[in-house]
Every structure is written in C-alpha cells, then in structure tokens.
Amino acid sequence: MAKRVNPQKIGLKERQTTFQETTKGLLPHQALAEAGRCLFCHDAPCIKSCPAGVDIANFIRKIKTKNFSGSARLIREANFLAAVCGRICPTEKQCEKGCSQSELSEPINIGALQRYVSDIEIKKINYPRPGEKKSRKIAVVGGGPAGLAAALELTLAGYPVVVYERTDKLGGMMVWAIPDYRLPKDIVEAEIEPLKRLGIEFRYGQELGGNLNLGQLVESYDAVILACGLIEGTKLNISGGDLTGVYSALDFLNKINRRDLSGINLGNRCAVIGAGSTAMDAASCARKLGTEKVLVVYRRSETEMPAARDEYEEAREIGVEFHWLTNPKRILGDGKVEKLECVKCELKEPDASGRPRPVEICGSEFILDVDSVILALGQKAPDNLIAEVSKVIKVEKNLPVLDKETLRSSHPRIWVAGDFANGGKTVAQAVGEGRRAAKNIIASFNE
Numbered sequence: 001m002a003k004r005v006n007p008q009k010i011g012l013k014e015r016q017t018t019f020q021e022t023t024k025g026l027l028p029h030q031a032l033a034e035a036g037r038c039l040f041c042h043d044a045p046c047i048k049s050c051p052a053g054v055d056i057a058n059f060i061r062k063i064k065t066k067n068f069s070g071s072a073r074l075i076r077e078a079n080f081l082a083a084v085c086g087r088i089c090p091t092e093k094q095c096e097k098g099c100s101q102s103e104l105s106e107p108i109n110i111g112a113l114q115r116y117v118s119d120i121e122i123k124k125i126n127y128p129r130p131g132e133k134k135s136r137k138i139a140v141v142g143g144g145p146a147g148l149a150a151a152l153e154l155t156l157a158g159y160p161v162v163v164y165e166r167t168d169k170l171g172g173m174m175v176w177a178i179p180d181y182r183l184p185k186d187i188v189e190a191e192i193e194p195l196k197r198l199g200i201e202f203r204y205g206q207e208l209g210g211n212l213n214l215g216q217l218v219e220s221y222d223a224v225i226l227a228c229g230l231i232e233g234t235k236l237n238i239s240g241g242d243l244t245g246v247y248s249a250l251d252f253l254n255k256i257n258r259r260d261l262s263g264i265n266l267g268n269r270c271a272v273i274g275a276g277s278t279a280m281d282a283a284s285c286a287r288k289l290g291t292e293k294v295l296v297v298y299r300r301s302e303t304e305m306p307a308a309r310d311e312y313e314e315a316r317e318i319g320v321e322f323h324w325l326t327n328p329k330r331i332l333g334d335g336k337v338e339k340l341e342c343v344k345c346e347l348k349e350p351d352a353s354g355r356p357r358p359v360e361i362c363g364s365e366f367i368l369d370v371d372s373v374i375l376a377l378g379q380k381a382p383d384n385l386i387a388e389v390s391k392v393i394k395v396e397k398n399l400p401v402l403d404k405e406t407l408r409s410s411h412p413r414i415w416v417a418g419d420f421a422n423g424g425k426t427v428a429q430a431v432g433e434g435r436r437a438a439k440n441i442i443a444s445f446n447e
Contacts, residue, residue, distance in 0.1 A: 086115030144172020146418025240331025267371025
C-alpha cells in the first residue's frame with residue numbers, strides 16, 4: 001500500500017527566523033500519487049465530516065484524471081476559501097478523521113490536495129452572474145469567512161447585500177490573527193477579490209455597538225446576518241494579570257499581522273498559557289521574533305491539546321518547549337513580569353467538556369523564570385457588541401440564543417453565523433454556517 005504523501009517544508013533556519021510560508025505545496029507527481037490512494041467511497045465519510053460540505057471524493061477523483069479546473073470549481077461551489085482552508089483546516093480532526101484509507105494505512109492528505117488544485121486555479125476564479133435581482137435586501141455584519149460566504153450565497157441568488165465590516169479590510173481573523181507563515185495574506189486576498197466584482201456593497205469602519213445600531217438595521221433590511229468575530233481574548237483570573245509584560249494572544253498576533261510591535265517587549269523568556277491554535281501561533285511567532293526561550297504551559301496533556309497536530313509539531317521543531325499538566329497560579333514581579341508560579345496537575349474523570357478534568361497536585365508548586373506571559377485561553381465578543389445585540393435578541397453566556405438547525409435568533413429577521421454562533425471554531429465551519437444562514441433566509445422569504 002502506497003504511503004501518504006506529505007509536502008515538504010522550508011529549511012529549519014528559515015522557519016525559526018522568518019515568516020515565510022512554512023509548508024510548500026505538493027508537486028504534480030505527488031498530487032497525482034496521493035489522489036491515486038483515494039478509495040472513492042460511495043458513501044464517503046470524509047464528506048460528512050467536512051463542515052463546509054465539500055464533495056471531497058469527487059474533487060480528488062478529478063485530480064486523479066487531471067481535471068484540475070473541474071476539481072477546483074467543485075471545491076469552490078461549497079467553500080469559496082478553498083486555498084485558505086487547504087492550508088489551515090485541522091483536517092485530522094475533521095475530514096481525514098473518518099477516511100476509510102485509515103483502516104489500511106494512513107488517511108488521504110485531503111488538505112494538501114485541496115491546496116494543490118486551488119492554488120493552480122486561484123487566478124481563474126470566476127463566479128456565475130448573479131440571478132435575477134430580487135427586491136428584498138439583506139445586511140451582513142462582519143466581513144470574515146461566515147459573513148462573506150453568506151453574502152456570496154445571497155448575491156448569486158439575486159439578493160442585494162450590504163456587508164458592514166468593523167475594520168478597513170475584509171477577511172476577519174484570517175488577516176488579523178493567523179500569521180503569514182501559516183496563511184500568506186495574498187492567498188486570502190486572491191480568494192476574496194472575486195467577490196468584489198459581484199456587486200456586493202462593502203462598508204468599512206462599521207462597528208456594531210459603536211457607530212452601528214442593530215435596531216436600525218432590522219428596520220432598514222428584510223433580514224440581518226450577524227457574523228461578528230470574537231475579537232477579544234479571555235482573561236486569566238489570577239494575581240499578576242495586570243503586570244507589564246502580560247499580553248493577549250489575539251492582540252499580539254494582530255500587531256504581528258499589522259507589522260506594528262509597538263508596546264510589545266517579550267524579553268528573553270516568554271510563557272504562553274494555553275494549547276490551542278492561537279497558542280501555537282503566538283508561541284511560534286515569539287520564537288521567530290528572537291525570543292530565546294518560549295514555554296507553552298497547559299493544564300492537560302499533549303493528548304488533550306486543542307491545537308492541530310501539525311501546528312504543535314511546527315512549534316516544537318522550531319524550539320518551543322512544552323510544560324504539560326501544568327496550571328499557572330500567579331504571575332510574579334515588581335511592576336513587570338519576572339516569574340510564573342505553577343502547579344502540576346493530574347487528570348481525573350471527564351468534565352463538562354468531555355475531556356479529562358485536571359486536578360492540582362498538592363505540594364507540586366514550582367517557579368518558571370519568565371519576562372513575559374501571553375494569554376491564549378480562548379476568545380470572546382467585546383462587551384459593547386453584547387450590550388448592543390442584547391437589546392434586540394436573546395443572549396446567553398455572551399452568545400446569541402439560536403435555533404441550531406436554521407441559525408435563526410429569537411428575532412424572526414436576524415440570523416447568526418460563524419464564531420458568534422459557535423463560540424469560535426474553524427474557517428470551514430464558519431463558511432458552512434454562513435451559507436446555511438443565507439439559505440435559511442431565502443427559505444424564510446418563501447414561507
């Protein structure tokens with residue numbers, strides 16, 4: 001049985017010191033060989049596991065027959081961010097998880113194949129002309145993956161759409177939170193640019209809870225989709241969290257993507273608390289910026305970490321150290337960060353998340369010498385957004401209350417998609433939810 005084909009990486013020294021894209025694309029003979037491993041299952045489990053609903057078996061079949069244009073077109077029918085997701089989707093936790101080839105050897109490298117064919121065709125993206133213009137208008141709040149996917153779906157169906165974006169650029173977390181070494185910004189721009197030619201109206205600098213009023217939007221439009229990002233990091237409620245040298249991972253990554261590190265001083269030793277994708281990005285970026293020692297501190301084990309395996313491996317390979325089963329207790333210092341007090345943990349019965357519950361081991365406290373701490377503990381909606389939205393729809397635990405099937409809120413003309421609906425998942429899930437919200441709006445017009 002042929003082995004799984006994995007793309008090459010750039011040299012270790014470059015990965016340690018630059019933000020150049022880490023992973024190279026497959027070569028033509030590699031892509032054909034990997035496509036040839038696919039079993040083309042009749043009831044393909046990979047398709048059921050794709051949050052965006054991509055017809056994976058058939059796009060791979062088209063690669064095998066060298067129909068690259070048809071393959072890319074098939075992917076983009078479900079996911080307009082084909083090249084983006086080919087790079088950053090945690091495929092081992094989604095589509096590859098149920099791959100039938102796993103029973104024989106290793107799962108098909110679906111992400112690498114998607115990237116390969118999407119990159120080939122990225123300059124040829126051409127959507128069909130929008131359908132006959134409809135009279136009903138839709139507002140989309142948020143120009144990230146979910147909002148853009150919804151806008152595309154509605155526009156192609158003939159509905160006038162206005163997208164309200166908080167910043168000066170479309171893309172959401174793809175442009176502000178994910179570093180270039182994982183996702184080059186020219187790839188994001190290449191997949192978003194074709195949407196601008198479809199007649200969608202984009203209004204920038206529009207913040208819900210700031211200069212944008214949800215009640216007025218509902219009065220002005222026939223439907224509203226809230227596709228707002230969770231742009232604030234979750235704080236750690238321990239002593240020393242307000243010391244100089246404590247940073248939010250999202251703020252840190254935002255500054256890196258803006259090429260502006262003013263106010264950031266990591267020193268020689270940096271601790272990153274958390275073990276999700278954002279934590280791995282922050283830790284790897286800290287190393288690339290020249291921080292001598294970067295430590296990831298996580299209260300569970302390597303097995304339970306939320307990050308994708310390749311993100312973890314990349315961080316480890318460029319020199320990031322990991323302290324598993326370790327819980328931070330206090331950040332110590334005289335005005336600025338000097339030490340991080342931690343305690344070792346052991347895992348017990350699962351908690352509400354379904355993962356083993358970490359329990360501190362009495363008497364196992366120890367000190368890490370650090371100059372800075374980056375908090376990567378999750379993300380949340382800003383207070384002003386929650387305050388504004390709560391005036392119009394029902395909110396619980398800082399997220400809108402939704403019908404999980406239709407993504408409709410407690411207000412009959414408001415739908416929610418993406419991170420604001422699911423609490424912060426993947427780009428593919430955001431795209432899938434954006435399309436689902438759009439389809440359910442269209443269905444509601446026919447009720």
